[in-house]
Amino acid sequence: MTTKPAIIILSASALAMAARLATELDGEVHGLRKRIGDDAEVTFDDVAAHLVGLFREGRPIVALMAAGAVIRLLAPHLGDKTREPPVIAVAEDGSAVVPLLGGHHGANEMARRIAGLVDGFAAITTVGDIKFGVALDQPPEGxxxxxxxxxxxxxxxxxxxxxxxxxxxxxxxxxxxxxxxxxxxxxxxxxxxxxxxxxxxxxxxxKRLVLGIGCERGCDPAEVLALAKESLSEAGLSAEAVGLVASIDVKADEAALHHVARHLGCPVRFFDAATLEAEAPRLINPSEIVFSEVGCHGVAEGAALAAVGASGELAAPKRKSRRATCAIGRAPHPFTESDLPGRGRGRLFVVGIGPGSDGWRSPEVSQMVAASTDLVGYSLYLDLLGPLAKGKVRHDFDLGKEEARVRHAMELAGEGRSVALVCSGDAGIYAMATLVFELLDKADGPEGLSDGARRIEIAVSPGISALQAAAARVGAPLGHDFCTISLSDLLTPWEDIKRRVRAAGEGDFVIAFYNPVSKKRRTQLAWARDQLLEHRPASSPVILATNLGREGETIRVVPLGDLNVDDVDMLTVVVVGSSNSSTVATGDGRTWVYTPRGYARKEGTAMTNSFSGDAA
Structure with missing residues (x-):
């Protein structure tokens, strides 16, 4: 979840001010679509819904709009003030900066900073902040x-x-x-x-204490947590003062370490064996056995000392449980997110951005992209992210380089980065998510992944597929059983594809054909059409959807018997209705396609399977 401030604007006149604040506050501009167009990083259509959504997510909000309007929109959703994010109203000319909510959660400080940037006045009313310049109930980070x-x-x-x-x-x-x-x-x-x-x-x-932890592979998380608590108790130290859990890098994917960190509410950082071995002169309990196994004389004490640095100290030596060790270090200063030692566990976000338009990209995908340091993908897909890609390191790949693209993303994450592997549609439907797990499955082979890439954290987020987008544009053709079949024989033998088309035809499924044609492959779709005509009427509706959600979008509906391969290109998804799929025309001249869920068989219900030629 990103904590970047959302700079809210409702008019184009506020764009310049918003862009300046976004740069200075490391935020992003959110604009009302009908007035801003595509000039904002994030656009929205409903002001109230968008503001409330951000507020519930815990996002800091800087609204270049009337304070009263912000108050009215958020008032019904106020609850626990200790959990409310900063909400600041700023006059469009910058003359007034009003922290409305979250004064002790950073709003007052942010308001002062904004006022200094725009030469305005920060209208801070919190008594403690005014009199003493400090919020006792909201201590600084760390x-x-x-x-x-x-x-x-x-x-x-x-x-x-x-x-x-x-x-x-x-x-x-x-x-x-x-x-x-x-x-x-x-x-x-x-x-x-x-x-x-x-x-x-x-x-x-x-939060200046660090728990240095070593454990056997697959160690019970409960055992490690119990050892951590016992170590702190024995040393007379508070768990609330733990700011970091640290270990050796080969433990980056060890569940027990992350369990302890989640319980204590702190991050986990990792060091390579050479860095830990450099701490050998300061170890209290060096071990030749540990050195022979991982290349350093101590993991728990070494990690604790490496994390606190040369000015830090070992507050408690190594303690052992059956399968784990724990030592405690004390740093000279509290740990903060911007100044953490070592390396975090790399993260790979496998995201589907849908057809590409902002409105069809899920908030979770946008959050994952925003949280990434690097973006990997086909150049067109990265371009479709627009302003969301600002400030990210791009790694562009051509079509046909799928494995190289995925491998590169995983190796980048293996270096400790946060990487978004960007796919169109849904990442798990004829896209890159499958290849991620296939490479993991074969990681030990001769062309496998590096050790770091095998230990990354992976999250897959869904996107609107071309199938869903086409169906929504034309009505409800997926109202009953359906399937998807790729007609590309680059990775699947043509005989297997033919067998699947026959089975889908005999089963009377609605069928979405992906990769229907290419420059060199023009016969498969025609074969599929002729095969399906043996099982369903020639009048069955076929949807041809091209450039969905993007400039040049076209949606056509034709009868199956009239399907012409020359009307289809590589950017088209073809959806063939079942024998029950029907069309209906509305007064505005539109023709819709739907597939009833068996309701046609109910007594007293009259449905037809006819296709109106006017729909073409």
Missing amino acids: WALANPETAKQVMADLVAGASARLEGDAPWLADSALPLSEDGGIALLASDENVNTPVSGLLYRP
């Missing part, structure tokens, strides 16, 4: 508040004139305008140790 339920009262007491004493190292508190004194009545305690929460104060956890 810090956690152990008792948030007390923060409101503490802030009220400070505003009323009470003073506080700072115990521990917390520069963000020390540098604020809080009334601090050595004998302050309110304790603000910063500690990574298992200490009691102050009776009338706040306890902050600096």
Whole structure:
């Protein structure tokens, strides 16, 4: 899920301001389609639905529109203020910047930043921020508040004139305008140790601890989590202060490590054996056995030390369970997302962008593309992403280079990158998802994948297929049983294709033909037409859909008996109706195709299978 701010605009006059804010805030411009056209990175038709959708996703919202309008649209959806994202209203001329929601979740800080960029005024009304320049209930990144339920009262007491004493190292508190004194009545305690929460104060956890973990392949996640908790308890350290889990890179896909990280709410990072071996002089428990197995003298302690760096320390030496080891490191500063050591587990997003238009691309696919560092795909498909591809490293491939395309994407992910493998339609229908898993299945062969590429995280997101798009454009031809058949014999023997066409014809399926023709292959579709005419009427409707969802889209409906191969090209999907498929004309001159779900057999229902020649 992306946390990029969404810059909302409703008119073209706000484009320049929105583009500037998007650049400075690393955000993306979302524009009302009927007024902005395709000039925004993301377009929408319904302002209320789009704003509410972003709000529920937790996306920061910067709306270049009236504050009252934003309030009215979001008011029915307000709930737990501790979970609300920043929502900021900005005047189109930049004169006023109003943080409406999420003031302590970054909205106040973002409003100040925006005001500085556009020479406007940040209308901040949060008392604590105004008086002390700090939000006690929302510590900065890398810090956690152990008792948030007390923060409101503490802030009220400070505003009323009470003073506080700072115990521990917390520069963000020390540098604020809080009334601090050595004998302050309110304790603000910063500690990574298992200490009691102050009776009338706040306890902050600096997320500077790292759990270095080693384990056997397939180790029970419950065992590793129990070991991590025991190690922290024995060392007198707080789990809330853990900011990182670390291990050796050959464990990048080890479920137990990710289980511990999810439980503690922190990332996982990995180091190669050479980096861990460089920490050998600082190890308390070096092991020759471990060295012989993985090339370093210690995984748990080595990973903990590598993560905290030369200025860090080993806070607790290695502890063992039956199949795992755990050590604890302490970094000089809390970990933040922008400054993590080591390498994360590579991610491969296999996405189907549908026919290519923004409106037919799912929000999940857009989020995955936005979260990627690299895009891999056929050049046309990457071009169809438009502004969504901005700032990404493109890896363009020609048609016919499918395996090279997938292998390259997997190897990039194996280097720790987040990669989107971009397909048209649905990624799992005659597309690249299958090849991803085929390469994984053959990874140990002579032309297999690198070790890193075998350990990547994979997510496949669906897209609108050409079959679905064609059906929607023309009505409901898929209302009953249907199948898809590719007529390309590049990877499938023609005899197998013929057998499938015969079976589909005998079974009276609605059939979608993919790859119906090519420059060199012109006879297969004609053979399929003649074969199907043996099993269904010549009047059965056939849908010819070309360039679906893109410029030059054409939809034609012809009778099966009149299907002409010369009317079909490589960008056309052909959908042949069953013997029950019918057409119906509406008053606006359109002809629709539908396939009833057996309702024609119900008593008192009269349906016909006729095809009106006017539909062509």
